[in-house]
Amino acid sequence: MxxxxxxxxxxxxxxxxxxxxxxxxxxxxxxxxxxxxxxxxADGGEGTIDVIALHQKTVRREINVFDPLMNPIVTSYVVFNHEKEEIALIESARSSGLTLVPEEKRNPMSANSFGLGEQIKDAVLSGYRNIKVFLGGSATNDGGVGMLQALGWKFYDKQGKEIGSYGNPLLEVVSFSDEERMSLIDECQFVIVSDVMNPFYGKQGASYVFAEQKGAKTDEVVKLEAAMVRLAALFKETYGVNLQKVAGSGAAGGVGGALLSALKGVLKPGVEMVMELTxxxxxxxxxxxxxxxxxxxxxxxxxxxxxxxxxxxxxxxxxxxxxxxxxxxxxxxxxxxxxxxxxxxxxxxxxxxxxxxxxxxxxxxxxxxxxxxxxxxxxxxxxxx
The missing domain is CATH 3.40.50.10350 (Glycerate kinase; domain 1)
Structure with missing residues (x-):
């Protein structure tokens, strides 16, 4: 049998x-x-890369990045050859994950996804053009703003002052510019792999469903939600993508939406990809x-x-x-x-x-x-x- x-x-x-x-x-x-x-x-969440590595011959690349609270850490991503193409597999939890933050310090009001952007940046500068980003287990609810900052996007507050990358930059965003983004990004294909199908905002969105699990208080969830609505409008105005019509845009505190719109990524259910690769x-x-x-x-x-x-x-x-x-x-x-x-x-x-x-x-x-x-x-x- x-x-x-x-x-x-x-x-x-x-x-x-x-x-x-x-x-x-x-x-x-x-x-x-x-x-x-x-x-x-695995289904695209935390630990997915480890599962794929059990089935595929991968090479791990160690790099220095910042964690969700902007503390320096050493993390990694893996690369492998699939159908004669070099592919980089990046797991957001390895740079922006909840397990990287001590329980008493967990709060998406003070966390960001800058480290994920650094992972992506390293892969792009290393020559990889097919990049799969696995979202899950995040400590953040910044709409992917931190990630985009690491890749050259500039975000501004209501006074027109550039917002720094500490804390949660999303909370102050009223405008942005992508003129100084990494030009090599345009040569890349991004596949977003997620185990959730939540929209960017709303009652089933990133803030209302997941922010409290990451340490936010009820009044803080309301603030995060309002900021996500503003960011979604900016993304729609600039990139023509209505994130509320794309299931999965709320993954990893909205990182999914930033990848979909600003990096022109394609969303794929995690379990389907893992079944294919195994x-x-x-x-x-x-x-x-x-x-x-x-x-x-x-x-x-x-x-x-x-x-x-x-x-x-x-x-x-x-x-x-x-x-x-x-x-x-x-x-x-x-x-x-x-x-x-x-x-x-x-x-x-x-x-x-x-x-x-x-x-x-x-x-x-x-x-x-x-x-x-x-x-x-x-x-x-x-x-x-």
Missing amino acids: NFLIASDSYKGSLSAFEVGEAARQGILSAMPTAIVENSPM NLEKKIREADVIVTGEGSLDEQSLMGKVPIGVAKLAKKHGKKVIGIAGRVNTDLHNINQYIDAAFSIQTECLPLPAALKREVAVKQIETTVEQVVRLMKTSHVMKGG
């Missing part, structure tokens, strides 16, 4: 690879003769049962997340799909359109901090998957029914 494990990470607990290895052990405990392949997955369809064709999952399997999973993306591809080839997750929504009607059966790995009641411990999650995945496969051995599922 051939099993393919194609799971996302369990955020705050296990990497996608670790989830797969735990599930592999569970399968083999129940069925020692099974053939099991672990093909870690050759997942071929692996699915060769498997009998697909195991997929993520930290929480719920309605959000339907919005471009790994489990549903994998399951849709598996159903295209008539494969059985099992979902495992740290948490499973009790209403699975929509999810069961794609996943045949979903299981929470929680084998006992534990406080969240205890459940997130690596050794606990590993054991619970092993136990849950083993029991699922033992059941499958006695059912029509394993007999092709």
Whole structure:
């Protein structure tokens, strides 16, 4: 029996690879003769480059940039050859990520995406013209202003004074100029890879949905929203792009919108790109049962997340799909359109901090998957029914 494990990470607990290895052990405990392949997955958010590097031969480039609070750090991006073309893969979380900011200092009112612009600048100056930017896990809500400043854009306040790159420059923007931007930018193709489809502003936009999670207070969210509305109008006036009509423009605190308009980027769902770069369809064709999952399997999973993306591809080839997750929504009607059966790995009641411990999650995945496969051995599922 051939099993393919194609799971996302369990955020705050296990990497996608670790989830797969735990599930592999569970399968083999129940069925020692099974053939099991672990093909870690991601959806464009934090950790996506690490997953791609497990499947592709990549070269890491270390560079010095500024973090969201403008402290100097060493970060990296990777490059690889795909279909005879050199491609740079840049992850915004490595320069502008929430995990780079101490919890007590997290607040998008004082954070910016300048470091992401420095990553892009280094890739452009190094000769790469096909650049894929992965958005997710950001600490910022600056509409990509910091990123653009690093690339030569000039932003001005109501007095016509140029705005510096400290704090959140978005809050003061009333105009901008791109006359001094890097000219090499025009030679580049930017693909924006994201795991969210939120618009630039509005009740489902970057500020209202994500700013509080990044440390903003309610009144600060209102200020951020007003600034995002102003910036969207400037982008529309200059570049002719109505960001409210482009799902995903609100990704990474609006960085998605800046890439779409100012850098003429093209948005692509993260899970589709990762499935392509990991050759997942071929692996699915060769498997009998697909195991997929993520930290929480719920309605959000339907919005471009790994489990549903994998399951849709598996159903295209008539494969059985099992979902495992740290948490499973009790209403699975929509999810069961794609996943045949979903299981929470929680084998006992534990406080969240205890459940997130690596050794606990590993054991619970092993136990849950083993029991699922033992059941499958006695059912029509394993007999092709």
